[in-house]
Amino acid sequence: MSEEKSLAARLLKGFAMFWWDFLVGDTPELFIAVVGVLAVIAGIRGAGHNSVAVVVLPVLVILALTLSVRRSVAQAKKK
Amino acid sequence: MFATTVSSGVVVLVGAVFLACAVEMVEALTIVFAVGHTRGWRSAFEGVVAAIVVLAALVAAFGPALVHIPLSTLRLIVGSVLLIFGMQWLRKAILRSSGFKAKHDEDAIYLETVAELKAAGQPVGRDRIAFVMAFKGVFLEGLEVVITVLTLGTSAHRLGLAATTAAVALVLVAIVGAIVAKQLSAVPENAMKMSVGILLVSYGTFWVGEGLKVSWPGNDGFLVFFVGLYTLVTWSLALVAKSAHNSTKTGVKA
Numbered sequence: 611m612s613e614e615k616s617l618a619a620r621l622l623k624g625f626a627m628f629w630w631d632f633l634v635g636d637t638p639e640l641f642i643a644v645v646g647v648l649a650v651i652a653g654i655r656g657a658g659h660n661s662v663a664v665v666v667l668p669v670l671v672i673l674a675l676t677l678s679v680r681r682s683v684a685q686a687k688k689k
Numbered sequence: 690m691f692a693t694t695v696s697s698g699v700v701v702l703v704g705a706v707f708l709a710c711a712v713e714m715v716e717a718l719t720i721v722f723a724v725g726h727t728r729g730w731r732s733a734f735e736g737v738v739a740a741i742v743v744l745a746a747l748v749a750a751f752g753p754a755l756v757h758i759p760l761s762t763l764r765l766i767v768g769s770v771l772l773i774f775g776m777q778w779l780r781k782a783i784l785r786s787s788g789f790k791a792k793h794d795e796d797a798i799y800l801e802t803v804a805e806l807k808a809a810g811q812p813v814g815r816d817r818i819a820f821v822m823a824f825k826g827v828f829l830e831g832l833e834v835v836i837t838v839l840t841l842g843t844s845a846h847r848l849g850l851a852a853t854t855a856a857v858a859l860v861l862v863a864i865v866g867a868i869v870a871k872q873l874s875a876v877p878e879n880a881m882k883m884s885v886g887i888l889l890v891s892y893g894t895f896w897v898g899e900g901l902k903v904s905w906p907g908n909d910g911f912l913v914f915f916v917g918l919y920t921l922v923t924w925s926l927a928l929v930a931k932s933a934h935n936s937t938k939t940g941v942k943a
Binding site: 628633635641643644651652655660674676686687 | 770904926
């Protein structure tokens, strides 16, 4: 029974670790940025501004990517 | 008009799935070739088959479940995952093209794997190490293929097309790999990864918007605009990063 439990726990841990590495990994800023983008666009849509959302969504994505690349370049320069 | 908008979405879907699967297959093949050449093909082949069986079981378990999720919820979740995943790929590709990160070198990975396998000594009886190495290589790279096909396919309501495209990509890379019988180091992997990143971020943006009830002008046709926009942004970021890398090198020399 305990062996079964430990196998299940290990599988669950492995599954959680896979998704953590897959979504967060060494770029937590991208994960946080996407959560932020969702919140902002949900707010804009909630207020009924579709055309604003059409413009703001890709702009926020570009901003997130730019900041992440900038962060990585700064880290690489320090090494 | 309808035919045009549908086909632009399909083209982006097929391109994203094909390139993503081809890149993952190249990485998996490198490991399998290293295992096969160093420790024999039997265990390598067994590892590959076992990994494919487990991946197929995962598809059978999760594929039908995804179809039952409401489309707007599915697109919001999938869009978010694709945005994160696509930006991770783009970030790495930009750093590699600018010189801040070493390029993915299949030759080096092949030699590293061969050295690791040789250091493990000769097998007694069944070659467990070769089996595990081939299994891990195919399973981990294959898992990314499965996620890409399932998420893109179900959200676009074109799972059959996504699966067929993936199969064509896998077979094509396998045939090319078998013919050249080496680790496919000539494949322009970074350029392919950059293209996949652009396509994933385009789909991610589009579906996050759809999931949040944003109406895109021109519907599916707007995807093409995103592809163009993100290509331009990626190209600009790569240029800026490259010039930063060059100035760093010049600074060090001076």
